[in-house]
Amino acid sequence: MQRxxxxxxxxxGLNTAxxxxxxxxxxxxxxxxxxxxxPRNLASMAKLTPDIGVVALGIGILMIAGEFDLxxxxxxxxCSYIFTQLIMSGIEPVLAFILVFPIGATFGxxxxxxxxxxxxxxxxxxxxxxxxxKGLLFGxxxxxxxxxxxxxxxxxxxxxxxxxxxxxxxxILWFLLFAVVLGLMLHQSKFGNWIYATGSNQEAARAMGISxxxxxxxxxxxxxxxxxxxAVMQSVRLGSFAATQGIxxxxxxxxxxxxxxxxxxxxxxxMLGIVLGIFIIRIVENGLILLQVPVFGVELFIGVAVVVFxxxxxxxxxxxxxxxS
Numbered sequence: 001m002q003r004x005x006x007x008x009x010x011x012x013g014l015n016t017a018x019x020x021x022x023x024x025x026x027x028x029x030x031x032x033x034x035x036x037x038x039p040r041n042l043a044s045m046a047k048l049t050p051d052i053g054v055v056a057l058g059i060g061i062l063m064i065a066g067e068f069d070l071x072x073x074x075x076x077x078x079c080s081y082i083f084t085q086l087i088m089s090g091i092e093p094v095l096a097f098i099l100v101f102p103i104g105a106t107f108g109x110x111x112x113x114x115x116x117x118x119x120x121x122x123x124x125x126x127x128x129x130x131x132x133x134k135g136l137l138f139g140x141x142x143x144x145x146x147x148x149x150x151x152x153x154x155x156x157x158x159x160x161x162x163x164x165x166x167x168x169x170x171x172i173l174w175f176l177l178f179a180v181v182l183g184l185m186l187h188q189s190k191f192g193n194w195i196y197a198t199g200s201n202q203e204a205a206r207a208m209g210i211s212x213x214x215x216x217x218x219x220x221x222x223x224x225x226x227x228x229x230x231a232v233m234q235s236v237r238l239g240s241f242a243a244t245q246g247i248x249x250x251x252x253x254x255x256x257x258x259x260x261x262x263x264x265x266x267x268x269x270x271m272l273g274i275v276l277g278i279f280i281i282r283i284v285e286n287g288l289i290l291l292q293v294p295v296f297g298v299e300l301f302i303g304v305a306v307v308v309f310x311x312x313x314x315x316x317x318x319x320x321x322x323x324x325s
Contacts, residue, residue: 015312016261020276020283027287035290043169045286047162047237050175053278054230056253057182058223060274063257064186065219066199066266067115067122072227072253074133075107076246079231081137084146084241093157093236100228107133108224112217130250141243149239162237171233176275178226183271195219199266255306256281264310280305 027036035041055072062069079100086096111129115122152158163170186192197205198215205212227246234245260277262269281302288298 015309016259016273016276016280019259020280023280023283023287027283027290031287031290036287041286041290043167045282046172047169049278049282050171051230051234052249052252052256053175053275053282054178054233055223055226055249056256056278057178057271057274058219058226059253060257060260060262060269060271060277061182061186061195062216062219062223063254063262063264064199064266064269065195065216066202067216067219068126068254069111069220069223070123070126070250071107071111071130071133072223073246073248073250074130074137075104075224075227076231076234076249077241077243078107078133078137079104079228080235080241080245081141081146081243083232083235084148087148087151088146093152093155094160097157097161097232100232101225104224104226104228104231105221106224107227108221109217111224112220115220116213116216137243141241143243145243146241147239148235148241152236152239157232158236161233171237174229174233178229179271179275182222186271191215191218196267199268201267252281252302255302258306259309261309 028034055076059069059072082103083096083100086099087093091099111122111126114120114125114129118125159170161170161174165173186195194205194210194215197208197210198212202212205215231245235241256277257269257274258264258277259280260269260275261273262277284302284305285298288301293301
């Protein structure tokens with residue numbers, strides 16, 4: 001009888017789903033007075049998860065294509081700064097919000113063009129652009145916070161981005177909508193197939209007539225647009241601009257994506273896995289804080305989790321290679 005062969009994406013998805021369930025149950029049971037399940041705590045997580053989650057969706061797609069982007073830690077606050085300057089100059093907040101999208105896409109386009117034209121590792125390119133944009137932003141803003149409460153309080157942009165839909169914070173609904181749209185693109189479109197082909201084997205993708213340069217550049221532009229969304233959403237929720245917005249997001253998004261089953265080498269991953277990985281990271285952070293674990297302990301635990309999942313993914317890859325040989 002022919003031996004059953006499971007696709008690695010299926011196994012990764014199963015690992016991630018089981019991890020999500022176990023993590024949720026552990027913190028539901030062991031946090032003091034079951035604070036984890038308190039509606040106020042769940043609502044807080046629903047409001048904060050999209051801050052990192054929306055961008056992580058794009059990072060996951062890019063990593064499936066075989067590349068990285070560290071510059072989001074600077075693109076997010078830069079887009080936030082531009083948004084605040086636009087509305088302070090008298091532009092309607094909703095119009096300013098719309099104008100920030102092409103700016104975010106331009107940041108992504110610059111990253112994409114630099115990566116595909118130089119041939120240098122994307123880790124180095126985007127690290128460089130992250131430092132460049134951060135230095136420029138610090139110079140322009142003098143690292144001073146800017147309050148925009150009087151422009152956005154009780155405005156239509158506030159209702160659109162950080163309002164409520166029944167019992168649900170609208171942020172989590174936007175996050176899930178982005179996940180569905182990007183998931184359909186990744187799994188149900190020709191461009192999604194090109195992303196997987198590019199991440200799996202670039203030379204084979206080129207031989208099939210796929211423009212690898214275009215695929216990578218578009219993926220970077222998607223991240224730029226998502227960064228613009230998160231930048232405005234954060235600014236409206238906080239009522240201010242801060243040059244520190246997005247700090248640490250470049251590593252947390254990668255951690256969430258890896259926990260979600262995306263291979264660091266590219267070509268493997270799923271949108272459902274990415275979404276679960278994002279929730280796992282947020283649940284772990286929230287649960288450990290409720291358990292009064294020091295901040296360094298939270299970071300330590302997440303670091304260990306990432307290493308474990310990288311090792312697990314490597315084991316599954318080797319196992320699949322033996323089964324298919």
